[in-house]
Amino acid sequence: MTPGTDGGGPGFEYRQELAGREIPRSRHGSRTPGWDEPADLEKDPAEVPDRALVDVPPELRAEIEEAMSRYPDRHSAALPALRAAQDHHGWCSPQAILEAACVMRVTPGYLTSVATFYDMFELEPAGEHTVYVCTNITCSLRGADELYDLLEAAVNGESDITLRRFECLGACDIAPMVSVDHVYYGPLGEVDAKRLVGDLRAGREPIPELALALRATAASELPQEQT
């Protein structure tokens, strides 16, 4: 296969093959996509984008410039810049990366190398809502894999909701749990899975009573000791 012809970036086929079954990885199972694919020696590496040729939306430019001003070294703004570009474009598309690179004065290749490292950057077009399902040890002990299947059935292959398995989200006290557009909810039962998707599609806050923010500390709910 010629690199770059599938339009989906490194490891595209493998990610598709695993979609829904596994947490997406590159073919050989590490965070270095593309090392097992031949380099295109005909192609020159992209340079720092020309300011005159790239049209960056003013809000995006302002957000990235604000992020750069926060750090002693502007390169530190790579993650906030990619996040801003992703929020703006819906995913880390080549155009989104190009625009971020143009403002940051780095090559698109540099930002691509960063974006491919982190799980929260969407390298494929993503839906309007993202739902992360934690399928790590504790959550799977309490039914996360079954929860994922239920959610998958409820989403029913439509592209408005991007459903992803995720590594430990740090909320094992509410296992099995989900992060809906980066807000935590749990523990979810069978009914909640269906309601979650329904609520999202109806434009309501999903399963509001299961929001993590509402919970008291476990220690405060201990049965009163006899004195």
Place this chain on the structure above:
Amino acid sequence: MSAAGKPLLLADIDEPGLNDIAVYERRGGYKALRKALAMTQDAVIAELEASGLRGRGGAGFPAGRKASFLPKGDMDKYLVCNADESEPGTFKDRELMQKSPHMLIEGIVIAAHAGGANHAFIYIRGEYEEQARILDAAIAQARAAGYIGRRILGSELSLSLVLHRGAGAYICGEETGLLDSLEGKRGNPRLKPPFPALQGLYQGPTLINNVETLMTMPHIINMGGKNYAKLGVSGSSGTKVVSVSGHVQRPGNYEIELGIPSRQIIFDLAGGPPPGRKVKLWFPGGSSAPVLTAQDLDVPYDFDSLAKAGSMLGSGAIIVIDDQTPVLDIALKTAKFYRHESCGKCTPCREGTNWTVKMLERIEAGDATPMDLDIMASVQEHIIGNCLCVLGDAMAMPIGSMIAKFRDEFEAHIESRQLSSVA
């Protein structure tokens, strides 16, 4: 709270509006900061050393000594709060930051004073968006109140504080991976030495502490290092917030005095496994800790006792697994996690985690022989100590311990699969 002693970090945790600076101050907040700023830098370090506080992030390094490693002098020095809590089973920092963000900020300014740092960063994992919003608001309040900024409360200390959000990578909780990520790169760990205390962020001296470690510092300043050291046991002083999850009836965060029997945490506080089920194995310190079994339930929960029992306190996350769960499932979940999170820089980790998953899948599919268990155990041995960071070790230790302690179960599984395929 007799089982747990008197809580420090969780004392006011459910106080409504604690994330607001006015409520926090009314409950005695930022008093420790005033006290610390009136002390010399060396005096603050001396209090931290007297307290015996060991890092709460996983490695358990003495916090006072770490602060003393930063060179003196007039260069830019950095303090980084490691809030990239990603160790499976751990969720203490999440609850602490969400409910008591000002205690963290107070701890950061005290630690910056101890280390002489003038720039501070909180590296929070990207998934914690709600907590990041709360922290951002708290930082703005603290800045307006003069607790962050130039010449804090009239002292010599000036400090900037920036909240930096990660984007989903376990390895960024490793301190040098975190630094690379904070510099805007892929989060690959660095070769050590040089250690971050001498050459860390932007090549400058850098002090890196976990959220809970920093949040303990105001309490140490308030009560005095010697008094803090009276809590807990020798070698593991103080209190610890323990995240208990898995097959227990009341999963959650509990603050304990170090050194109480593990059984008390799992049964008295977290309620033990559901009725009719028994503890089969448990991770005492996150998924990177070698597993312990039901026989180890009386091991005191502190750094040295858990090390003596062949495991570690790690991040203080107990995952309990009951007798109805096959150990193979746990091994596979654990190995897949580390395969996913290996950054790919060092071969033993990148290939070793991948191999381990493949071999466990062979066992599950019934294609393995008992010899494969020996090969898998030897793969684990070849990972340990051979990489830049301990991510590979963090898989090798629990997987190695599962093979050692539950070999019969693995063998029985292999055998039953082979028999069923013959029939």
